[in-house]
Amino acid sequence: MTHPYNKHSRFYLAVDCIIFGFDTKELKLLCIRRNFEPGKGKWSLMGGFLEMDESIDEAAARVLYELTGIENIYLEQLQGYGERDRDPADRVISIAYYALINSVKFGKVISDKYSASWFNINQIPELVFDHKEMVDKALRRLRRRCSTQPVGFELLPEKFTLPQLQNLYEKIFDREFDKRNFRKKILSPGILKKLEEKERQSSRKGAFYYQFDKQRYDELTNNGYNFDM
């Protein structure tokens, strides 16, 4: 078959990644300094161009791997950005993805390559093009996801304490929660398994580790349960 669409224009297609990370203290965003024009030297999201042999999801995962060296990251598409002049150099449509990097993988990020830096979520520098808009949208999406699905755990190591989890939610939603109410609510569906072991770095008493119980979660959701934080 020949190309039935060849009277139409073709476009460069980029993927841009909003990469969230959590170092058990602060919610962060990974940015790079652009090493090519336009906007060379400015802060930017990590991005790359779609190539013919890959799906857009694959392209996003590839771009993420190129920057961080990490595979199997939580990755979800946000939406496309297609204003005519969003990239001053040429017409480029970008599909934005957001990624969640857990605190184990967090430290392994190769931040030298591409001069990457983590920024505290409320201290993000000026970004090129429409990248700020993408970040804002991603944060709203993250909030919504965290209030209807157990994706918060993607930002934590496999074993985590309830104070750590609460701190994460407080950073994501930018507000404080009452300890007792938080624990009540997060434990009520029974999708967190309490371990015998305690974390002893951050307090004298030590806090029990918990683990996300995927099997239990799947059971619940199959039975129509709606997680709601």
Add this chain to the structure above:
Amino acid sequence: MTHPYNKHSRFYLAVDCIIFGFDTKELKLLCIRRNFEPGKGKWSLMGGFLEMDESIDEAAARVLYELTGIENIYLEQLQGYGERDRDPADRVISIAYYALINSVKFGKVISDKYSASWFNINQIPELVFDHKEMVDKALRRLRRRCSTQPVGFELLPEKFTLPQLQNLYEKIFDREFDKRNFRKKILSPGILKKLEEKERQSSRKGAFYYQFDKQRYDELTNNGYNFDM
């Protein structure tokens, strides 16, 4: 400046529109019969190709106008679809949009052009490519929007009765609501203005018309109010 990105591939970019309509009885989806290959003769969403001189939002509005002859329709981007083989003829990335056509404009849709037909939302025919996936996603998005923002009104004429509004919500959420509770909840924020006039077609008693009070809604949201149905 020359083209700094010219080592990268370029792609056909389509927009596909999930067009919801409400005829005051049923929630419907507008589909067309494709009049070109691939998939000629099959049911499909209305779509078109992005051209160089337009943003993707503009392209979606144009495509919608071409099909329906209607302008100023509620239009929101869903997301991009970019599997390698989603279109068997050539590599095409599609950005899906969903549109809400109110019942006044509903009747004006030029359904001959493009052999378009309205389908009841739970009697949608088999669609080409990944269009069914897009529709499912759009319906979920519509539900969420309607439970957090007053977009439902986009599907109704300017003046509508509470029974009409309730029926709309029941069709969107595919479940029944208690009359008294529904009225209580929808009226509580005070964003619906009761008119003197009654609608007299559908009952002997007649039902009072209401109107969405945008000014009041804006006041509320500026003061941090969150609409929540």
Add this chain to the structure above:
DNA sequence: ATTATAAGTGTATATTTTACAATTAATTTA
């Protein structure tokens, strides 16, 4: 005048959310 039809209305109960403070476990220090 009677009947039929859909619109309109209130209250009690259950559930969920919120507010709030003392006890416990373990380390550090005096």
Add this chain to the structure above:
DNA sequence: TAAATTAATTGTAAAATATACACTTATAAT
């Protein structure tokens, strides 16, 4: 080794919200 320090852990009462439920009313048709 006793006392002080620190963060983790726990329950209950009040407020707000959601749910369940049935009769009256306005009007057109007969």
